[in-house]
Amino acid sequence: xxxxxxxxxxxxxxxxxxxxxxxRYAVRRVGPDDADDVVAEVFATAWRRLAAVGExxxxxxxxxxxxxxxxxxxxxxxRVRLAVRLHAEPxxxxxxxxxxxxxxxxxxxxxxxxxxxxxxxAWEDLTPTDIAYVLGIAPGxxxxxxxRARQRxxxxxAETLDPAFCEEPS
Amino acid sequence: xxxxxxxxxxxxxxxxxxxxxxxxxxxxxxxxxxxxxxTRRAPRWALAAAAALAVAALGLGPxxxxxxxxxxxxxEVLTATxxxxxxxxxxxxxxxxxxxxxxxxxxxxxxxxxxxHASTWDAEYVATEYVSVDGTRxxxxxxxxxxxxxVEGPGxxxxxxxxxxRTMDLTDSNLPKVFAYPTAAxxxxxxQEPTALIAALRAExxxxxxxxxxxxxxxxxxxxxxxxxxxxxxxxxALTSALLRSTAQLPNLVLDEDVTVRGVSGVGIRLDxxxxxxxxELVLDPADGQVLGQRHVVLAPxxxxxxxxxxSESIFTRELVDAVPQELQDRALxxxxxxxxxxxxxxxxxxxxxxxx
Numbered sequence: 001x002x003x004x005x006x007x008x009x010x011x012x013x014x015x016x017x018x019x020x021x022x023x024r025y026a027v028r029r030v031g032p033d034d035a036d037d038v039v040a041e042v043f044a045t046a047w048r049r050l051a052a053v054g055e056x057x058x059x060x061x062x063x064x065x066x067x068x069x070x071x072x073x074x075x076x077x078x079r080v081r082l083a084v085r086l087h088a089e090p091x092x093x094x095x096x097x098x099x100x101x102x103x104x105x106x107x108x109x110x111x112x113x114x115x116x117x118x119x120x121x122a123w124e125d126l127t128p129t130d131i132a133y134v135l136g137i138a139p140g141x142x143x144x145x146x147x148r149a150r151q152r153x154x155x156x157x158a159e160t161l162d163p164a165f166c167e168e169p170s
Numbered sequence: 171x172x173x174x175x176x177x178x179x180x181x182x183x184x185x186x187x188x189x190x191x192x193x194x195x196x197x198x199x200x201x202x203x204x205x206x207x208x209t210r211r212a213p214r215w216a217l218a219a220a221a222a223l224a225v226a227a228l229g230l231g232p233x234x235x236x237x238x239x240x241x242x243x244x245x246e247v248l249t250a251t252x253x254x255x256x257x258x259x260x261x262x263x264x265x266x267x268x269x270x271x272x273x274x275x276x277x278x279x280x281x282x283x284x285x286x287h288a289s290t291w292d293a294e295y296v297a298t299e300y301v302s303v304d305g306t307r308x309x310x311x312x313x314x315x316x317x318x319x320x321v322e323g324p325g326x327x328x329x330x331x332x333x334x335x336r337t338m339d340l341t342d343s344n345l346p347k348v349f350a351y352p353t354a355a356x357x358x359x360x361x362q363e364p365t366a367l368i369a370a371l372r373a374e375x376x377x378x379x380x381x382x383x384x385x386x387x388x389x390x391x392x393x394x395x396x397x398x399x400x401x402x403x404x405x406x407x408a409l410t411s412a413l414l415r416s417t418a419q420l421p422n423l424v425l426d427e428d429v430t431v432r433g434v435s436g437v438g439i440r441l442d443x444x445x446x447x448x449x450x451e452l453v454l455d456p457a458d459g460q461v462l463g464q465r466h467v468v469l470a471p472x473x474x475x476x477x478x479x480x481x482s483e484s485i486f487t488r489e490l491v492d493a494v495p496q497e498l499q500d501r502a503l504x505x506x507x508x509x510x511x512x513x514x515x516x517x518x519x520x521x522x523x524x525x526x527x
Contacts, residue, residue, distance in 0.1 A: 007257060007258065007406065007407065007408055008203055008257050008258045008259060008260045008261070008407075009260070011199075011202075011203065011257065011260070012199055012203075012260045015195070015198070015199055015202070016195065019189070019190060019195070019198075020189035020190075023184075023187065023189060023190070024182075024184035024187055025184075027183060027184040027187050028182070028183050028184050031183075032187065035187075039198075040198070040201075040202070043198075043202055044202055047202050047203060047257065050257060101181040103174075103177055103178055103181045104181055104183070107178075118174075118175070118178060119178075121175055121178075122175045122178035122179050122182075123178065123179070123182050123184065150174055150175075153174055154174055157174070
């Protein structure tokens with residue numbers, strides 16, 4: 001953002017610079033059908049509260065998107081579940097691969113907070129400090145939970161790839 | 171463990187998601203910025219006004235009067251309005267600001283200089299100005315009169331209709347950067363910190379007074395300068411907000427809590443100028459941060475007017491359009507102009523001649 005004056009030109013630059021990142025964030029969490037709505041909500045909030053947008057803006061936009069999804073969780077829940085189900089169960093006539101990446105299933109099986117930490121790390125490429133800002137928790141907590149989330153995910157992935165891995169010894 | 175993160179990156183559900191094309195970006199920006207920047211909320215000025223009224227009703231303050239309230243409540247209104255000023259929509263350089271003033275003013279006509287034939291009407295009008303956003307193309311103006319309400323005289327003959335559509339060869343970028351020509355480029359040079367801005371405005375008002383040989387009240391002249399800029403439709407959101415905050419620093423402000431201009435409700439702000447004939451009043455919507463319009467209020471009886479009546483009034487709107495209507499371009503009188511004296515106000519410092527069509 002080259003200008004510091006928070007006016008319409010600044011907002012346009014903000015939108016142009018970051019709408020794609022917010023769109024990808026939304027697609028990853030609610031699927032492509034609802035992603036446009038999330039982008040619109042996030043930038044509408046930014047427009048209403050220009051002075052509140054953080055610098056750099058992207059973590060603030062992610063945080064706003066995170067809040068938006070939390071606050072609208074009930075309204076979105078059905079659609080999100082539908083999106084997940086459609087991901088997991090492609091229509092019979094749908095082209096392309098029918099096999100879903102097992103890592104996405106692992107994310108679905110993790111506690112939501114753990115899964116979100118991994119998403120923000122891998123897909124939004126955020127540092128623990130930025131993740132802490134987005135989720136509203138302490139950076140130290142992020143590091144601790146991230147370590148635990150990775151371990152849990154690794155275990156679940158091993159189970160998924162080799163079910164015998166977790167079978168109780170007879 | 172890094173492998174897990176790398177593998178997640180390879181499984182990104184957003185991989186290959188197309189970003190918005192330019193048309194979609196433009197459409198979304200227009201949709202977003204066409205909405206008020208600050209949501210409607212209970213205005214703080216209303217709380218202040220209610221508190222002031224409560225104090226007066228309890229006998230703890232001055233006697234309760236219908237209007238006006240001076241200073242603190244007015245400053246609250248100005249500050250609340252400044253805080254709520256919505257951001258400007260995103261303007262393309264090829265576009266025009268269409269600034270519309272809709273009002274009523276006194277119109278007199280005397281066809282043969284015989285006082286017995288002189289008539290006066292309250293004339294409704296709509297004045298329209300198309301201002302080039304980038305300042306590199308000529309601006310266009312028009313003013314059309316509507317309903318005439320006879321006030322005095324025989325009422326016949328009616329005043330002749332004039333074609334008020336016009337343009338000139340000079341563009342905003344050709345004009346000097348002075349208060350007389352409140353172009354966007356000039357207004358962008360003004361400080362936006364309220365104390366610095368009011369100092370600049372006072373200096374200009376004092377210079378105008380000196381040039382006009384009219385040593386009127388400097389506070390009133392400063393308020394009038396602010397009003398002229400605000401109702402010109404040329405100030406962007408940031409400057410509008412700064413001008414309102416600057417106005418709050420002026421002494422002897424008067425608040426009219428409930429005024430209606432052309433059917434639009436708002437609150438009026440003026441300077442207390444007891445003993446003067448009339449005073450201009452800014453009409454604001456503090457909840458939505460809008461400068462709605464202005465009223466010329468009668469403060470001392472003159473002619474047919476009594477104290478408290480409104481001599482003239484108008485409301486303003488500003489919107490972005492892509493083009494000047496062809497009908498206006500076809501009808502407009504064209505002038506070639508040059509700046510004779512950049513230190514003079516526009517009407518005096520610019521010389522224009524009608525151009526050949």
